[in-house]
Amino acid sequence: MRLTNYTDYSLRVLIYLSTTTDTSKLSNIKEIAHAYGISKNHLMKVIYQLGKNGYIETIRGRNGGIRLALDPSQINIGEVVRKTEEDFHLVECFDPENNHCVISPVCGLRHVLNSALQAYLSVLDEVTLDDISKNRPALTDLFQSTK
Amino acid sequence: MRLTNYTDYSLRVLIYLSTTTDTSKLSNIKEIAHAYGISKNHLMKVIYQLGKNGYIETIRGRNGGIRLALDPSQINIGEVVRKTEEDFHLVECFDPENNHCVISPVCGLRHVLNSALQAYLSVLDEVTLDDISKNRPALTDLFQSTK
DNA sequence: AAATAAGATATATTTTAAATACTTCTTTAA
DNA sequence: TTAAAGAAGTATTTAAAATATATCTTATTT
Numbered sequence: 180m181r182l183t184n185y186t187d188y189s190l191r192v193l194i195y196l197s198t199t200t201d202t203s204k205l206s207n208i209k210e211i212a213h214a215y216g217i218s219k220n221h222l223m224k225v226i227y228q229l230g231k232n233g234y235i236e237t238i239r240g241r242n243g244g245i246r247l248a249l250d251p252s253q254i255n256i257g258e259v260v261r262k263t264e265e266d267f268h269l270v271e272c273f274d275p276e277n278n279h280c281v282i283s284p285v286c287g288l289r290h291v292l293n294s295a296l297q298a299y300l301s302v303l304d305e306v307t308l309d310d311i312s313k314n315r316p317a318l319t320d321l322f323q324s325t326k
Numbered sequence: 327m328r329l330t331n332y333t334d335y336s337l338r339v340l341i342y343l344s345t346t347t348d349t350s351k352l353s354n355i356k357e358i359a360h361a362y363g364i365s366k367n368h369l370m371k372v373i374y375q376l377g378k379n380g381y382i383e384t385i386r387g388r389n390g391g392i393r394l395a396l397d398p399s400q401i402n403i404g405e406v407v408r409k410t411e412e413d414f415h416l417v418e419c420f421d422p423e424n425n426h427c428v429i430s431p432v433c434g435l436r437h438v439l440n441s442a443l444q445a446y447l448s449v450l451d452e453v454t455l456d457d458i459s460k461n462r463p464a465l466t467d468l469f470q471s472t473k
Numbered sequence: 474a475a476a477t478a479a480g481a482t483a484t485a486t487t488t489t490a491a492a493t494a495c496t497t498c499t500t501t502a503a
Numbered sequence: 504t505t506a507a508a509g510a511a512g513t514a515t516t517t518a519a520a521a522t523a524t525a526t527c528t529t530a531t532t533t
Contacts, residue, residue, distance in 0.1 A: 240530025
């Protein structure tokens with residue numbers, strides 16, 4: 180059971196941006212890709228989606244860049260994960276479109292797995308971006324060291 | 327976020343076997359593969375592992391087959407999922423071997439995701455095979471209809 | 474107005490892992 | 504001793520994730 184790197188990267192971008200407390204200052208994709216040592220091209224998609232979902236502001240053109248659109252305390256991690264992760268089809272019957280399991284009408288498994296999934300997401304629903312990037316000075320130092 | 331079909335099939339095999347209350351009666355791979363309409367070859371690996379993990383008894387040779395090695399109430403779903411699913415590396419830093427994320431020493435995300443994962447597994451830890459196959463007569467009917 | 478630097482967007486390719494298939498071996502009851 | 508069952512290893516296929524490439528759009532600066 181894994182989350183996609185896509186979700187991982189989304190969260191990392193948010194963490195990165197949360198260290199820039201001066202909201203007038205912009206970051207850019209290149210800088211973030213370099214800080215984490217990950218593909219710039221892949222990050223572009225991640226960032227595009229974060230923008231579409233309203234978490235970050237993207238400014239095109241020369242001297243453009245990106246910044247958080249909301250205060251870190253307003254960004255809920257459960258919500259980010261739900262929006263970013265493609266699906267939560269733990270087993271076949273979670274996806275009615277492609278379910279071929281004959282016993283699903285009377286099987287107790289789906290209900291149990293669904294409860295477990297809800298418990299998982301509930302934990303994340305209690306956490307904001309602010310909570311997971313509390314240690315801003317240390318984070319800033321680490322990002323600086325990649326420059 | 328998904329479980330592998332491997333885990334899905336493992337659970338389905340256990341559910342199938344739990345409908346045979348007469349413990350002297352054996353089922354076989356072919357019959358189960360047919361009942362679910364899934365690959366017999368893939369099921370063979372699933373069943374081999376279930377045997378190795380002590381959940382089922384496999385009897386070779388003519389008139390051989392498989393049956394539950396334990397009472398359904400003794401088979402814990404959380405345990406089955408933990409043993410069957412390859413890993414639970416939700417994000418890169420869950421796997422120290424392959425972690426390259428620079429901020430992991432001071433990042434609050436791992437801890438949060440780990441709590442969420444534990445919450446998920448805890449729900450499954452409260453459930454036994456008996457709980458999810460309560461509706462035995464209906465299950466048996468469905469399996470019969472595939473023959 | 475032109476040049477440039479930023480993100481937007483679509484498509485293509487590569488990589489990886491999961492799923493499946495195939496083959497040969499071992500066991501055991503009829 | 505043969506047939507039917509699982510054991511076990513290897514090979515292939517498939518699907519999805521990750522990455523790369525290319526072109527377009529926007530906005531700023533000169």
